Amino acid sequence: MHGGRGEGRTRTRRGGGRVPLEPLHVLACVLVAGLLVLAAWTSGGYFPTDVALIGVVALVGLALLVLVLPRVAVPSGPGLLTLTGIVALAAWSGLSAAWSPDPVAATQAMIRAGAYAAVFALALLAAGTGRHAALLVRLVVLVLVAICVAAVLSRLRPFLIPTDPGLVSFAGGRLSYPISYWNGLGAIAAMAIVATAALACDPQGRRVERALAAAGGTVATLALYLTLSRASIAAALLGLLVLAVLSPRRVRLLGSAAIIGAAGAVAVLVVRGSPELVDMPGALDVQSREGGRALAVLVALAAGAAAVQWVVAALEPGTRPTGSRSRGRHVPVGAQRVPVVGIVAGLVLALVGAAGYAAAGERLEGRVADGVFGARSFVDRQYDEFLDSSAAPARGQERLSESRSSRSESFRVARETFADAPLVGVGAGGYRVAWFERREITESIRNAHSLPLETLAELGLVGGAILAMILAGLLSGLRSVRVRTRGLTRAQAAAGGGAVTVWVVHAALDWDWQLAGVTLPALVLAAALHSSLPGGRGGGEGSRGRGRGAAATS
Template sequence: MTRLAPFVAAIVAYAAAIGLAFFSGGFFDDARLVAGIVVWLTVAFVMAFGERPLPRSRTAWLAIGALAALAAWTLISLAWAPLAGRVEDDAQRLALYLGFSLLALFACSDARSRRWLEPLLLAGLVAICLEGLSERLLPSLFQLDRSQTAAGRLEQPLTYWNGMGMVAAWAWLLGARIAGDGTRSHPLRAVAAASTPLTGLALYLTFSRAGIAAAAAGAVVLLAFAPNGRQQLRALAAAVAAATLASLLANELPTVRSATPGMVGDPGDGALMLGALLALGGATALIGVSPRSTGASERLRLPVGRGVAVLAGTGLALTAAAVAVALSDVRPTAQSPVRGANPQRLGSIDTNRYTYWRVAVEMAAREPVRGEGSGSFAAVWRARDNRPDRASDAHSLYLETLAELGIVGFAALASFIGALLLGGAGALRRHPAVAVGPTALLVAWLVHAAVDWDWEMPAATLPALFAGCALLGWCPEERALSANRQLMDASYDDATSQPRSPRAVSPAATAPDR
């Protein structure tokens, strides 16, 4: 049972992170409750039979403690929140996230997780994208539900186009990362590279500006911190080119670009797009994957550290863009841009979110310490006159938490996110080749969650939590604390002259990293 526990934890965590996508993203009660029950039953199994099942570092304890505090404060806010049902929904979701994080931490404390996490996540995320694209590529075989609000944008199986944008961005980033990882086998890298035209197309067909921004943020992380910069740059360039070509072709195929209710797909358009994806996938596998090498000749030579150069360049580019907008006649308006599957959306900075965020700030100003209660944004928004829509969320995890749960809830959330980022920094120092991919996923999610309601859709959050918990499991502090415990145990055994069990110290705990 002891040896089986990490495997069971990994399977259940993976099934939750990927499987909920096929049940409306886990947004509704039934799927979320079933997932929560299964996750917590597995936590109980791991606690009973797992070897050292609790978090193994102070940073991991901080993450779990902060998430538990956020869940507790959410429940406490039931005393003043205007909508009890929304508090219950939020608390159930946080319970799922807490149990999931415990499972992911335990599963990723096994060193073998450093090799399987990225490929398995990529396979699951690509499967989600494939289902969403199925009715556009093979309309005679597949028909999916369509909503009026999506207006033709790629929304299935999550039922939300921006959520699908997050999933597609993760899949594209993982494909590009594995393709640029010289420590992986060549066949795996080729398959990963071949997936990027498909996942890039899925991202484009969501017409999600936040999804594209999240992918860009993750790409910056890959360029800045991947150990072999030249290989990673080559893989990213090929992935960008392939996704761009696939998107340009899709733009010319009406039933691929859009799937509005009542529209009948064109098998000819789908076949042409499918053939193009296969061709682009093969070309990307050939061009984007360089021969395996980790020598100095393959590193990008820059006058300063590559990470500093990439991050500084990104900061300058963002500053220049902001200045250009400020000096131009363009002024963002608090209304939705062109509706539906229209490329013009991608060139607009108009959005209803400006109004959502202003309301959230007003709420935080009224109740700065405790907030107005979990789920209260929906009540405040719907009480407004002349509101443009029936939004239920502030479309920003950070502002919504500050508005609904005040400084107390925001501090808990910030502590949780800070712990994940600390784990990422530690893992990047010790295992850069395997840690940079999960770090890119986590950063992409942090960017996307700033402008959307990912937190309310488990399928758009759990993969990021999986990545973040993996980074915590791989950070150096874990090994240091483990070594300290072993030294203390050894001292105690020497003092009492008691024999040590041969299983007390695992060979993996003292073996050098490879």
């Protein structure tokens, strides 16, 4: 059937019966979420056999969906741009096997990018023309929070979720389960924090969902700290900043972020005094005893954050606790008073600040001068340490105040490798060979710890242009936070856009592309954003019949 409001809900069988199409999109969304879980719990989807399995399952699901749906929804231009870029990257990686020093690795890179393209396409079709984009966003955020919960439990209750002691020792005590790489888990936690902060302030969300988002953000904050991942913390802060800039409801966003941040900060203060939980987990009985106390506090804090967010949601004027979406332009009751309150609060703060300065101006200026000088010295020291790749990296919580690592050396090798073959690169998988030829330290690494630099080194300017196409397509979904989308509230769009921003920033500083468990959540969220943007045509679930009405939702 292709007309009216019922378009796409059923499909006529040859025998005269009807196949309900609405559950097909829901099942496809669930399948996508299941693939994210599979990627996370198979060492982050790092190994070729695991990512190949994910790609095969996604392709089968994609084929079945195309065969069953009467018409396939055409996503917006950014969605097609992103999909085309991922497919082109897979093809160019495969072609580079002809000149790569490691043809097997080049083939594996092609399979990995192909699997990402299959999952991204499946997510596009699952979301349709935006009708199921909200479900897809909720499921992805649920998976991100579940990963953080499992990770924290593996540290606080080691008997409940045992981990490999060898891996814990290799990680220097940094939390890495189930991704098996601490910085990868840090990226997951950072995406979860940004996404839950956005969902917690959604005025059109159900109070229970908003409360659960605040609780999940609290756990994610502790998980992020236990990874001791500096790049992940920076990516989370930048993601929150992007949300604050793009969000039309900054006051509510800041309130929800404050609730999550406060509860998470208390949880961090509780665990940071226990070296058995942070720096290097000790004997299981000691770790379990300390972890039991910390877990009780964490549960209380998460519940408290949920309760506070629920009360805030109940007291907010003009909200829709049932989660219903308005059509057309709608200004919540009392929303016009927010600017006035902000102006008054600003004037009060200004008066208080002026009075304080008049009372202790000289002392304040002296302290500020000392603080500026100290901050400048700290930044200079961090920069020098970052460039000194021969220095031993800091361990434990000292990592958060030190910048010693091998990043600068891996970046240098990538730049020199690109300079030798700027057009086509040395071939996919060739960075590892270049590293052993050019390194000045004894550390053994396979990746450049930067997606842009590694792409330029291995695939040259051609690969760099393809990657720029992919990133442009991903980041273009950020405009869904401002425009009226089909099927997503602005807070849900902000959750997806903020998490994608976190991934883009973190991938520039680490090898996230090689971890399907870290990359696929960002790609699926981008697919949900692209599906909900105006510009697509057709759809198996009735985009023409409801396109204008859906486009008016916010």
